[in-house]
Amino acid sequence: MTRPTMFRLAAGLTLVLTLAACSGGGEAVDMNGEQNGDQEADGTAGGTGGSDGDADAPAAGGTLVAAIAGEPDQLDPHVTTAYFSFQVLENVYDTLVEPDVNLEMQPALAESWETSDDQLTWTFHLREGVTWHDGSDFTADDVVYSYNRIMEEELSPSWRFSSVESVTAVDESTVEIKVGSPSPNLLANIGGYKGVAIVQQENVESGDVTTAPVGTGPFSVSDYTPGSSITLEANADYYGGAPQIGGVEFRFISEPTTALASLQSGDVQWTDNVPPQQVASLPGTEGIELGQVGSNDYWYLALNQAHEPFDQVEVRQAIAFAIDREGITEATMFGNATVNQTAIPESSSWFTPYDKYSYDPAQATSLLESAGVDPASIPMEIMVSTDYPETVQAAQIISSQLSDIGINSEIKSLDFGAWLDEQGQGNFDMLMMGWLGNIDPDDFYYSQHHTDGANNYQGYSNPDVDALLEQGRVETDEAARKDIYDQVATQIADDASYIYLYNPDVVQAWSSDVQGYEVMPNRAIRFRDVTLG
Amino acid sequence: MSTPATTQPDPSTPPDPTAYDPAVPVPDEGPRGWRRTVLALLRRPVGVVSLLVLLGVLVLALFGGWLAPYGINEVNLDARLQPPSADFWFGTDELGRDILSRVIASAAVSVRVSVIAVSIALVVGVGLGLLAGFFGGWLDTVIMRSQDVLFAFPEILLAMAIVAILGPGVTTATIAIGVVYIPVFARVTRASTLSVRTETYVRAAKSLGAGPARQMVRHVLPNISAPIIVQTSLSLAFAILSEASLSFLGLGVQPPEPSWGRMLFDSRAFFQDAWWMSVFPGLAVFVTVLACNLLGDILRDVLDVRSSATARGGTR
Numbered sequence: 142m143t144r145p146t147m148f149r150l151a152a153g154l155t156l157v158l159t160l161a162a163c164s165g166g167g168e169a170v171d172m173n174g175e176q177n178g179d180q181e182a183d184g185t186a187g188g189t190g191g192s193d194g195d196a197d198a199p200a201a202g203g204t205l206v207a208a209i210a211g212e213p214d215q216l217d218p219h220v221t222t223a224y225f226s227f228q229v230l231e232n233v234y235d236t237l238v239e240p241d242v243n244l245e246m247q248p249a250l251a252e253s254w255e256t257s258d259d260q261l262t263w264t265f266h267l268r269e270g271v272t273w274h275d276g277s278d279f280t281a282d283d284v285v286y287s288y289n290r291i292m293e294e295e296l297s298p299s300w301r302f303s304s305v306e307s308v309t310a311v312d313e314s315t316v317e318i319k320v321g322s323p324s325p326n327l328l329a330n331i332g333g334y335k336g337v338a339i340v341q342q343e344n345v346e347s348g349d350v351t352t353a354p355v356g357t358g359p360f361s362v363s364d365y366t367p368g369s370s371i372t373l374e375a376n377a378d379y380y381g382g383a384p385q386i387g388g389v390e391f392r393f394i395s396e397p398t399t400a401l402a403s404l405q406s407g408d409v410q411w412t413d414n415v416p417p418q419q420v421a422s423l424p425g426t427e428g429i430e431l432g433q434v435g436s437n438d439y440w441y442l443a444l445n446q447a448h449e450p451f452d453q454v455e456v457r458q459a460i461a462f463a464i465d466r467e468g469i470t471e472a473t474m475f476g477n478a479t480v481n482q483t484a485i486p487e488s489s490s491w492f493t494p495y496d497k498y499s500y501d502p503a504q505a506t507s508l509l510e511s512a513g514v515d516p517a518s519i520p521m522e523i524m525v526s527t528d529y530p531e532t533v534q535a536a537q538i539i540s541s542q543l544s545d546i547g548i549n550s551e552i553k554s555l556d557f558g559a560w561l562d563e564q565g566q567g568n569f570d571m572l573m574m575g576w577l578g579n580i581d582p583d584d585f586y587y588s589q590h591h592t593d594g595a596n597n598y599q600g601y602s603n604p605d606v607d608a609l610l611e612q613g614r615v616e617t618d619e620a621a622r623k624d625i626y627d628q629v630a631t632q633i634a635d636d637a638s639y640i641y642l643y644n645p646d647v648v649q650a651w652s653s654d655v656q657g658y659e660v661m662p663n664r665a666i667r668f669r670d671v672t673l674g
Numbered sequence: 675m676s677t678p679a680t681t682q683p684d685p686s687t688p689p690d691p692t693a694y695d696p697a698v699p700v701p702d703e704g705p706r707g708w709r710r711t712v713l714a715l716l717r718r719p720v721g722v723v724s725l726l727v728l729l730g731v732l733v734l735a736l737f738g739g740w741l742a743p744y745g746i747n748e749v750n751l752d753a754r755l756q757p758p759s760a761d762f763w764f765g766t767d768e769l770g771r772d773i774l775s776r777v778i779a780s781a782a783v784s785v786r787v788s789v790i791a792v793s794i795a796l797v798v799g800v801g802l803g804l805l806a807g808f809f810g811g812w813l814d815t816v817i818m819r820s821q822d823v824l825f826a827f828p829e830i831l832l833a834m835a836i837v838a839i840l841g842p843g844v845t846t847a848t849i850a851i852g853v854v855y856i857p858v859f860a861r862v863t864r865a866s867t868l869s870v871r872t873e874t875y876v877r878a879a880k881s882l883g884a885g886p887a888r889q890m891v892r893h894v895l896p897n898i899s900a901p902i903i904v905q906t907s908l909s910l911a912f913a914i915l916s917e918a919s920l921s922f923l924g925l926g927v928q929p930p931e932p933s934w935g936r937m938l939f940d941s942r943a944f945f946q947d948a949w950w951m952s953v954f955p956g957l958a959v960f961v962t963v964l965a966c967n968l969l970g971d972i973l974r975d976v977l978d979v980r981s982s983a984t985a986r987g988g989t990r
Contacts (some may be wrong), residue, residue, distance in 0.1 A: 391844055416943055468751040527924050537930040541749035554928055
């Protein structure tokens, strides 16, 4: 118990010092008989106390308490884009197909499916006897309603349906999807995450879906206390069999040290909010299991090619040589990530080996010289977001490394909303951010690197890449498709459209009482097969 | 003119007899008054220590660049999270930067922000308070009610609202803190002005033809300076604390520039592993703010004429 003690000591000391300073002059000069209060004390005092709470050992079949880092903005799966929402919704909703731990698509609400010979018609046979949480029957009409809702209202996952022309119910348990061109990634698009879940029309139209969603999943939402927690109850009628635990309570604990302390004290049994610097010391902790797998998430730098001199490929390459990926990864992720020079890690079947860039300031300098660019003249405002603290940390390292080759930089850290605005308006020299939950290569290349891509904020345009990206979308032969995306990945990295940094690990920790839990590389959190010992 | 113009002023009656003659500068007694104040301050050990601490902070703020052993943004990934040692007296942070150098550099930020912010509050607040107290009537009502509105907000909340509008950064934080402290100065000034404006020497100045501006600046202001000086000292402490709070909330100084509050913010994730990351910046805030407050308390005892008798008997 030395670590928590040290924590409390340090926290307590700082707290006491600050409070003492405040109360030392708790009143202002008293001319009007008014107090110049010491409100500031609260500003730094909040939430530092370590919890000494009793460890309530959960009974078998009891409720599993999971600590997540933030609160869902709302629970409508088609509207929210927040990961916090999907952590909860993963257990509430179903999709037609769903990824397994290898991110291969497996049957879910659809038991089987086939495609026509021309690859333009997909027929899905739905599981029978599935019911909604309110007891009504799930039918093909629900699938049609859900997909049409996404497409007609242009909700956030609507781009995944760009090739879909129509969705129709053939009968109660058969759905037909017609696509305009062969769509080898259709399964990933309609099953990759719970943003494309099948929702209930009545629940949506009553407006209850935002706070009390009705799904078909293993758990139903029973209580939502904003600012504190969401409680799920086991769905005894779940098609995959009733969960063995009585329910799940998601608690919102934003401070990683607090979340981990709660896990250690037994207040919670699961968390994904683990302080990265403490991951290495966790495996030896008694009563705590650590799950760590590589993910397909990638973090990258992008240089705004509308700003000179970033339109020159040599300048972009120079910056790719000037940064020390290993150092950045170690400092921000404490080793809980894998350095990468392209988007997708080795664990993925879409991985393309690539290692042209190394940390080589001399090479960077000579590239700048050959481009005829004076490093001191390069405008460099690094735009990062305070909502992703790793970007702020990384920017400070990058700034220091860029100064080694003579580039003076400034760091602009914004909240994520403002960051997105600035990105959208092209007001940045360089930005750092990540793309999460990637499954199909079309997800992670087309919108970011095609000339007309919706997320090509850096303004990259290479006709060869455009042509390849368009081919990749319709190529149905797996091997040929892989070859296309190998070329795409290599060209993008060569052109430094993105300067890729690392693939973070998915790190989750849980109590030894929790059994049967499996970490998913796409960060989907499934508690349906879990038991509490 | 029957007033004894040559009598030395009794410390309990602020009116300076020379003020009766508008041609003679009022603060004739000024230098002597200042010397007396300083001497009274130096007679108290706490006052001496506070002054020394604040002088030290000022020296760090002015010459920190020469004193700091390392560059403030010198990232050293091989020396991350080092505990205090001979090389790094205060240890290093998560990017291998020297905490001592950053604590020193932060003094400049704290001094700059607090001095500028308090100057804003002082100038605007004293101006408004003087106008309100001197003229009274509807002007008083309008000014003071508007100040009441500002005062009704918790300080840090109001500062956060202002920063939210102007965008985070050290300049906007300075402005926000300045605005937040305006009402304090306005109230203090108005209350003192009310008690002074009906004094004979002010009325005499008026009868000799001094306009309102002259009366306010030459006759009222010098005689209400004591509470304002005390308030300034106390506000400096609160401004330092406000800056630290705003930076702690991510609204003040932006990385990579250091500030005590920002360093505390960055240290949160490392409480369990690196106590030195939070303790040293925390100590810096604590010591500086405490020194400002103690100095303010002592100044009040020494300067605040009305309560000086009781103060000498020991206020606490």
